[in-house]
Every structure is written in C-alpha cells, then in structure tokens.
Amino acid sequence: MKSISLILILLFFTNFIPAQMSTSSPIIRQRPIKLDQKRIDLSLEYMKMHYGIIQKEPTIVPKMIxxxxxxxxxxxxxxxxxxxxxxxxxxxxxxGSNLNVSAQFIIDRDGSIYQLLPSNFFARHTIGLNYCAIGVENIGGSKNPLTAAQVNANAYLIRYLSEKYPIEYLIGHSEYFIFRNTRLWKDKNPNYYTQKFDPGEEFMQQLRAKVQDLHLKNQP
Ligand SMILES: [Zn+2]
Structure with missing residues (x-):
C-alpha cells in the first residue's frame, strides 16, 4: 500500500517538471570578468574609434552570435x-585599440558553459561586428576538434540567447568575411581584417542541424 502511494506521488510530481528540466540542460556558470573603469573606457574608445558609436555605457543590442x-x-x-x-x-x-580580446561566454570541452561578461556588454572578438555580436569561445582548436558535448552546449546557449534577444544571425568566426561591405559591417578601417578558421565547418554543420528550427541566418 505504501509503495503504491509513493508511486502515485512520484507520478504526480514528475508531471510538473518543466520539459526543459527533464532533458539534462547544461547550466550557465558565472565567472565574471571585472567590469572596472579601465575596461569600460577601453570598450567605449573601441566602439567610437572602430564603429563611430558614442555611448555612455559599452552595451550592445545583440543580433548575432x-x-x-x-x-x-x-x-x-x-x-x-x-x-x-x-x-x-x-x-x-x-x-588602434588596446582593448583586450574577450568573449561573453566560454565553453569547456565537457560542455560546461561559463559566462564571463553580461551578454549585452561589449566584447572584442570579431572585427567589424562586435557592436552587435555575442561571442562564444570554445576550448579546442585545429588539432583538438570540438566535442559533441560542446555542440550540445552551444546549441543550448544559442537557444537561450535567442529567447532573450532578437538574434537574427548565427555564424562561425571563419564565416564573418561574408559581412564585409554590407550595412552590418561597421569598422571604419576597410583594411582591418584577418582571416579566421575557427570553429570549423564540421562543427558549424552539426550545430546548425540542432538549431534549425530557430531559422538563424548565416549571411547578410
Ligand atoms: Zn575566433
């Protein structure tokens, strides 16, 4: 009798677990970079110098990841x-700028997600597009391919950020050149550009398959 009521209680409660929680979602852990006056001033200076954007706070309106x-x-x-x-x-x-490179998020090889900066705080990670792009770094490289856990964690984070902001574009760093000479590319220096290969075509393919339903664009 006792075990039957226990089963009934369990059935009752499991119905109330939200769908998201029942599929083991990675959590976003906080590892904040200090937002001191130096970083704020350098970010404002970069925004002004490279994009002609003058603001009181170095914040962005994210529309790209x-x-x-x-x-x-x-x-x-x-x-x-x-x-x-x-x-x-x-x-x-x-x-022209001494602002250090950074990203709002970084994902470890086991898929753990760490947030370094507020998602709408300016970070220097992608020439021409930093004023509207959230950067996600992944631990790995050309000789150390990104893992399946990282594919899942990136997909989770993209989904989370797409609910929070009007994200229109999802690209890999290697794809950013497509945005040169479009209205989205704001860098004032036309020669400021470096070729990138991260995070790799295979990774982007696997990832896009997982977030297909969000209909994020990969070109202007
Ligand atoms: Zn990169």
Missing part, C-alpha cells in the same frame, strides 16, 4: 587571458 575556438590553452588559462583589460600579446590586433 559568433562562435569561436581558442586554438590553445585550458579553460582556466583562457579565462585568465581574457581577464586583463589591456591587450598584451597580439601584435596582429594592435590596430
């Missing part, structure tokens, strides 16, 4: 690197 891989390092070493407000070891990027 750009996926990346780090190419090297661990979760911790990459978080440590992104924490510094000033750019240190990237001579290819010293074009």
């Amino acid at each position: 750009v996926l990346h891989y780090t190419e090297g390092g661990t979760l911790e070493s990459n978080i440590q690197y992104f924490k510094a407000p000033y750019l240190s070891s990237r001579p290819d990027l010293t074009d």
Whole structure:
C-alpha cells in the first residue's frame, strides 16, 4: 500500500517538471570578468574609434552570435587571458585599440558553459561586428576538434540567447568575411581584417542541424 502511494506521488510530481528540466540542460556558470573603469573606457574608445558609436555605457543590442575556438590553452588559462583589460600579446590586433580580446561566454570541452561578461556588454572578438555580436569561445582548436558535448552546449546557449534577444544571425568566426561591405559591417578601417578558421565547418554543420528550427541566418 505504501509503495503504491509513493508511486502515485512520484507520478504526480514528475508531471510538473518543466520539459526543459527533464532533458539534462547544461547550466550557465558565472565567472565574471571585472567590469572596472579601465575596461569600460577601453570598450567605449573601441566602439567610437572602430564603429563611430558614442555611448555612455559599452552595451550592445545583440543580433548575432559568433562562435569561436581558442586554438590553445585550458579553460582556466583562457579565462585568465581574457581577464586583463589591456591587450598584451597580439601584435596582429594592435590596430588602434588596446582593448583586450574577450568573449561573453566560454565553453569547456565537457560542455560546461561559463559566462564571463553580461551578454549585452561589449566584447572584442570579431572585427567589424562586435557592436552587435555575442561571442562564444570554445576550448579546442585545429588539432583538438570540438566535442559533441560542446555542440550540445552551444546549441543550448544559442537557444537561450535567442529567447532573450532578437538574434537574427548565427555564424562561425571563419564565416564573418561574408559581412564585409554590407550595412552590418561597421569598422571604419576597410583594411582591418584577418582571416579566421575557427570553429570549423564540421562543427558549424552539426550545430546548425540542432538549431534549425530557430531559422538563424548565416549571411547578410
Ligand atoms: Zn575566433
């Protein structure tokens, strides 16, 4: 008798578990980069210098998600690197701004998602498009392909961000050149451009298959 009522109670409660919770969703963990005055000033300066955008706060209205891989390092070493407000070891990027590169999110090889910056805070990760793009870094690289867990975690995060913001575009960093010479590309310097290969075509294919229903565009 006791076991029957226990089963009934369990059946009652499992009906009330929201669909999202019943499929083991990865959670977004917080590893905030300090939003100190240095970072704020450097971000505002970058926005003004590269995009002609003058604002009081370095915030963005996200309409694009750009996926990346780090190419090297661990979760911790990459978080440590992104924490510094000033750019240190990237001579290819010293074009006019000392703001360090970063991304709003970073995903470890086991699919754990970490948030480094508020999703609408400016981050330097994709030339020409930073003013409207949320960057997602993934630990991995050309010799260390991204994992199935990372595909799932990116899909989860894209879904989450698409509910929060009017996201129209989803691209891999290697695809960003398509936006050059369009109204979306805002960099004032037409020669400021570097070729990218991350996060890889196969990864993007697998990912797009998982978020097909969101109808995100991959070109202007
Ligand atoms: Zn990248």
